[in-house]
Amino acid sequence: EDQVTQSPEALRLQEGESSSLNCSYTVSGLRGLFWYRQDPGKGPEFLFTLYSAGEEKEKERLKATLTKKESFLHITAPKPEDSATYLCAPSGSSNDYKLSFGAGTTVTVRA
């Protein structure tokens, strides 16, 4: 059975304090690993897609990396506006290429 586990569940950071979020997955035949940002009361918003191990993508203070079993979302020098829940979703042959979402990591950045 496909599994997607995100850790930690919650992360409280001081502004400027860099950290990393983890996404572990067991989806086989991986074709893509998607990262989304979700603000309270809103739908998930697309951030990145990673296609192969070793690939990295960056957007402002966020950098996503991918290995064969995990993906990391690094937040460098975060600001309060980076506070959100971050969701990862692998897509592979074992889930018919539909996205399987983790429960997310809720990041709170204090000024």
Place this chain on the structure above:
Amino acid sequence: NAGVTQTPKFQVLKTGQSMTLQCAQDMNHNSMYWYRQDPGMGLRLIYYSASEGTTDKGEVPNGYNVSRLNKREFSLRLESAAPSQTSVYFCASSEKTGENYGYTFGSGTRLTVV
């Protein structure tokens, strides 16, 4: 703005009542999806439609039905609501199902069944 529109945004139902959640997209996407989101459990797929005229069950289809009315619209129906269906429901769309097509989500419908 182009995107996915869901109605209503909030709804309270009594146990046993029925209702339909509406979803429309204006991006000419072929595939549409219904997810529910519960605390600590992430987004779970209820039903999806790979293309106009087709629908398939997802991970948690029991208690729901769907209709792909046309390419733009995909509705979710609760025939007899139960408290276990209290959740936030998201509709999403993508160019196609499969490979590396990411999803665009609506803003959600918060449903409470009492």
